[in-house]
Amino acid sequence: MDDFLTERQKQVLDFVCEFHQRRGIAPTHLEIRRRFGYRSYGTVHKHLKLLRQKGYLRGGWNQKRGLELTEKTLRGRRPPANSVPFHGRIAAGRPIEAVPGVDDLPVPEHLLEGGPAGRHYVLEVEGDSMIDDGICDGDLVVIAERDQAQSGQVVVALIDDEATLKRYFPEGDSIRLQPANREMEPLYVAADRLRLQGIVVGLMRRY
Incomplete structure (x- = not known):
């Protein structure tokens, strides 16, 4: 699958990365929904599914705060x-x-x-x-x-x-x-x- 990210997919990924960087854990689906003002969880699930398929995230289906950043995402983002x-x-x-x-x-x-x-x-x-x-x-x-x-x-x-x-x-x-x-x-x-x-x-x- 093409790993090109739309602007909104990039914003969601950046939010997950920044949240993880600040707190050491992934955001919940509720926190993502509130951050972007989505009315339903369906939109959150759609973006996260595409980010998984494109290799930027993994996990997080049924576990609270279960989203994980892949090596592809971490590359170039690691702080000192x-x-x-x-x-x-x-x-x-x-x-x-x-x-x-x-x-x-x-x-x-x-x-x-x-x-x-x-x-x-x-x-x-x-x-x-x-x-x-x-x-x-x-x-x-x-x-x-x-x-x-x-x-x-x-x-x-x-x-x-x-x-x-x-x-x-x-x-x-x-x-x-x-x-x-x-x-x-x-x-x-x-x-x-x-x-x-x-x-x-x-x-x-x-x-």
Whole structure:
């Protein structure tokens, strides 16, 4: 198939790429529809289908935020990367001890809050408790080291020296750690048992 893009197809592809660059994940069909003012999802599906057929996108049929950029699209769009420490795996589904790491990973500069001079590290997600936020098993999350967070941010929290990845909601003398999975219940932890290790500022997915 001819890989020529119409002006609107190019605009949709640029939006998907820019969204992915800013947030590390793909936009949903709803976000694409709202961005371009489409009245129905049919127009979104049509453009995405053609972009897949022309080799610019893949995936995304039934999975939320499942759109993936192909090598054809990524070629020439890769931003400069910085070397960031890899600290191992963290369970997004249950608290486990974070694994100390010795390796560094290349991380695009736009995913580093405050630029490359900030203190960051990378963790590999294990489990599916954050899947509704587009954070899937095997994803790499970029963490900015923080000992404080705003309500609703995705954080790395230590509970009695075991680490977990959840959304953070202070509620009086306790903290609600909320999974992004409708089949899972939140964790309630006394504030004095919890230590924040950082907030999620970026996400990378291996293809």
